Amino acid sequence: MRNEVDSIGSLSLPSDVYYGIHTQRALDNFPITTQVTHPELIRAFLQIKQAAAQTNATSGSLPRPLAKHIVAAVKVLLSRPIDLKQFPISAIQGGAGTSTNMNVNEVIANTALEMVGRERGDYQYIHPNDHVNMGQSTNDTYPSAGKIALIRLLAPLFTELDALINSLSYKAESFKSIYKMGRTQLQDAVPTTLGNSFHAFLKPLQRDYQRLQAAEKALHSINLGGSAIGSGINVSYHYQVHVVDNLASITHLSLEQTSDLFDGTQNADAFVMLSSQLKTLAVNLSKMANDLRLLSSGPRSGFLEINLPAKQAGSSIMPGKVNPVIPEVVNQVAFEVFGFDATVTAAAEAGQLELNAFEPIMFKSLFASIEHLTHAMTTLRLNAIDGISANRQRLAQDIDLSTSFATAMSPIIGYNAASKLTKSALKTGKTLRQIATQQDLFTDQQLEHIFRVEELVINARTPEHGLVFQAPKDEN
The missing domain is CATH 1.10.40.30 (Fumarase/aspartase (C-terminal domain))
Known part of the structure; x- marks a missing residue:
């Protein structure tokens, strides 16, 4: 065990940990969930600390040897998977993210101390606040790290959304000459094609892609250098001018500093916009999943217009039953995302004056929405869409009887x-x-x-736009 002291008092820490007293207090105060701070958020925080140390060194605020040790420690921590035993704080925490910021500061400081042959906790040489956190506040580092993490998590979502759109486009083309009954309010309407149905699935997703791109663009503007509430207190002008460019070089992302550092503390609107677009994507995916479950219902007493790939036995008591498990899981992810959006909206609205203290729950919700939607689209594409076949006989029969x-x-x-x-x-x-x-x-x-x-069923936007008869003339 080792003891550390803060403004509240002293506390004993396990001897094998690299975090310090602030982290331990957070562990004691926030036993809320087993889900800890997301690794991508920690990764972004580490890179912010590297950029800060390098910038403070060139400004003359931080001695170059100390900056060198901090950067070396960060590079070691980034060279391996994020060790969640050293970053163990609950994703839901009070303090607007200060606990996570200090957790990163402490782990870097103690890693650096050990690398130079000093004891963990020997903060007279490398201090979590005075050196690692120099020129920073949780007010600007936490939202900046969160935005970087969101950008990175969105990249695979875009990749998978594009792949799903392409898969649906292939099915739409494959099914373009297979006729089926269209339905409105679950009642027979007029004939269409199965290809048209799949084309209707993909068009909203294309719009979702564009809207999410717009939401993602807003994340590239960060307020690093604003310090406490955008005041720039304890921050050199050199740091404000150069830290974001240094961070962009480290992260390989196109980052820019917000034109108004004070406005940068009000990040909730960007998070609400992103959450709203994720919810819209969830709505469109869930609507598609609903339709796939209906169209594949049966096998004898349902629609049975399409055949979903059989993925697993559907019942522990009814032999031979196969359920639409892939659309079902997509539905459930969508329901979850709806709830996450409500959480983000409420957290954004609850912010007061110069700081929103509820960004931790916003990030937790947004990270989960992005990751779960990404995985849902992957399984929907690979385990459902790609293997769908048309029940041509049933489709033709429905049209004949219509x-x-x-x-x-x-x-x-x-x-x-x-x-x-x-x-x-x-x-x-x-x-x-x-x-x-x-x-x-x-x-x-x-x-x-x-x-x-x-x-x-000829498309209405073609010159030969479908069947049109002239109404009988009034002979009177």
Whole structure:
């Protein structure tokens, strides 16, 4: 054990840890969740500390030997996976992220001390606050680190979203000549194609991609150098001018300093915008999952228009049952993201005056939303979309029995007469074509056009935009 002292008093720490008294107090104060601070947030924090040390050294504020030791310690910590035993603080914490900032400061300081042959806790030589945290405040480092972490976590989400869009595009092209019944409010509407349905899935995702790009762009503006509430207190002008460029060089990200350091402390709007777009993506994915579950329902008493890949046995008691488990998990991720968005919104609204103290729960929610949506899209693509096949026989049968062709009849015989034909077909069990032929209401050429499904489903934005009949002229 070793003892450390702060303004509150002394505290004993395990001898094998690199963190210090502030971290230990956070562990005692925030036993909230087993989920600790995200590794990407720690990684971003470490790189901020490296940039700060280098910038403070060139400004003359920090002795170069100390800066060299701090940078060396950071590089060692970044050279291996983030050790969550040394960064163990709950992702949900009071103090606006100060505990995480100090946790990083302490681990760097003690790592550096050990590297130069000194005891952990020998802060007279390298101090967590005076040296590692020089020129910084949790007010500017925590949101800056969070933004960098979000940018990095969004990269795989963009990759997977693009892959899912491409997979849906391939299916839309593959299914473009397979006709099916369209439905509105779960009732038969007019024929369409299975390709059109899959095209309708991908278009909202393309818009989501663009909206998320806009939200991600706002994350590249950071307020590092603002210090406490953007005041720049205890920060050299040299540091303010150069620290973000140094950080950009270290992270290999296109970062820029916000034009107003005070405004930079008010980061909640960027997080709310990102959360909102993640929620919209979740809505569109969940809607698609709902449709896939409906279209694959059966196998005898459901729609059974498409076949989802069988991924696992569906019941512990009903032999042979196979459930749509992949769409189901996508739905559940979406439900979770809806809740995360509500959390981010509430946390942003609850911020007071010059600082929002609730960024820890915002980051925890945003990190989870991004990662879970990314994984959900991966499994949706690989384990569902790519393996979907069409049940052509069932699709053709539904169209043959459909009364939706009455829509194409109404311009010729009127809405009421077409409705009577529909009711007669449903009552007798005959097809609409059989009823229409028996009543001799149409010419053979008209019937040919009415029931030519490929002509009926031509996209409305083409010159040959579908079946159109002139209404009968009023002879009076």
